[in-house]
Amino acid sequence: LLDALIDQAALAIERVTLAEDVDRAKLAAETERLRSALLTSISHDLRTPLASILGSATSLSGYGPMLDEAARRELAMTIQEEAERLNRFIANLLDMTRLESGAIRPRTGAVDPAEVVGSALERVRRILAGHRVEIDLAAGLPMVEIDAVLFEQVLFNLLDNAGKYAPDGSPITVRAWREDGRVRIEVLDEGDGIPPEDVDRIFDKFYRVHAQDRQRAGTGLGLAICRGFVEAMGGTIAAGNRRDRSGAVFSLTLPEAAGMPGLDPEPDPGL
Ligand code: ADP
Numbered sequence: 001l002l003d004a005l006i007d008q009a010a011l012a013i014e015r016v017t018l019a020e021d022v023d024r025a026k027l028a029a030e031t032e033r034l035r036s037a038l039l040t041s042i043s044h045d046l047r048t049p050l051a052s053i054l055g056s057a058t059s060l061s062g063y064g065p066m067l068d069e070a071a072r073r074e075l076a077m078t079i080q081e082e083a084e085r086l087n088r089f090i091a092n093l094l095d096m097t098r099l100e101s102g103a104i105r106p107r108t109g110a111v112d113p114a115e116v117v118g119s120a121l122e123r124v125r126r127i128l129a130g131h132r133v134e135i136d137l138a139a140g141l142p143m144v145e146i147d148a149v150l151f152e153q154v155l156f157n158l159l160d161n162a163g164k165y166a167p168d169g170s171p172i173t174v175r176a177w178r179e180d181g182r183v184r185i186e187v188l189d190e191g192d193g194i195p196p197e198d199v200d201r202i203f204d205k206f207y208r209v210h211a212q213d214r215q216r217a218g219t220g221l222g223l224a225i226c227r228g229f230v231e232a233m234g235g236t237i238a239a240g241n242r243r244d245r246s247g248a249v250f251s252l253t254l255p256e257a258a259g260m261p262g263l264d265p266e267p268d269p270g271l
Pocket of ligand 1: 157161162165166189191192193194202207208209210218219220221222223224248
């Protein structure tokens with residue numbers, strides 16, 4: 001899997017640089033540099049949670065009987081959280097390869113946006129436990145024509161990021177309304193926001209604003225996956241900063257489903 005990702009990245013560089021007729025030695029050096037940077041980054045992302053799991057498991061098995069109930073629970077929670085983090089990381093890598101190999105074909109249908117927002121929130125509830133989540137969905141939102149499974153993953157990634165990049169305890173808002181024949185959904189946080197020069201690049205594969213900041217585990221893949229999924233469904237996604245205060249805004253638009261029940265009622269068969 002890792003090799004496939006690296007090869008894809010190398011191929012992409014090759015295509016661009018060949019078009020510009022760059023010399024081969026430079027190209028090989030650049031490919032090699034990318035390959036090793038990628039390996040370092042991915043190994044780090046795998047090893048950080050693994051080290052926590054190993055540490056906590058070793059304490060539990062070695063000193064478990066000597067620890068009180070609260071300490072044992074704490075260690076067990078660490079193991080669970082870090083294993084979940086590993087799981088998300090691997091899911092991200094898989095999603096990315098599926099996207100790039102064309103294996104993702106959205107199965108769209110009429111979906112109630114409030115329902116997908118609800119199920120995505122349910123999935124991130126534990127991750128966002130330290131935050132206040134505010135939901136503000138306009139009344140009478142129409143159905144949207146999307147793949148509910150892919151879209152839930154998109155919301156999950158955005159909410160997970162809001163939790164990661166905004167301070168603990170700060171509010172995270174999800175709001176949605178109808179606009180120009182589409183449904184707009186926004187995820188807002190109160191973190192530092194995104195430097196203006198990076199608002200487009202953060203959707204690139206492996207791009208992270210603070211590449212050196214390894215405190216927050218991440219792959220730089222989450223937003224690339226979001227964009228791939230959303231565009232495959234005929235939607236749009238953009239990043240920006242809040243005007244009212246510091247914080248990021250991720251804004252999605254989704255196509256409305258044709259023949260929405262609320263606005264275009266079926267003829268009453270009894271008439
Ligand atoms: P990851 O979170 O794994 O690094 P993503 O593709 O999800 O990868 O995000 C890419 C980069 O965009 C992040 O590294 C971070 O620098 C920036 N970013 C994403 N979401 C936010 C946010 N809510 N606030 C500030 N920066 C963000």
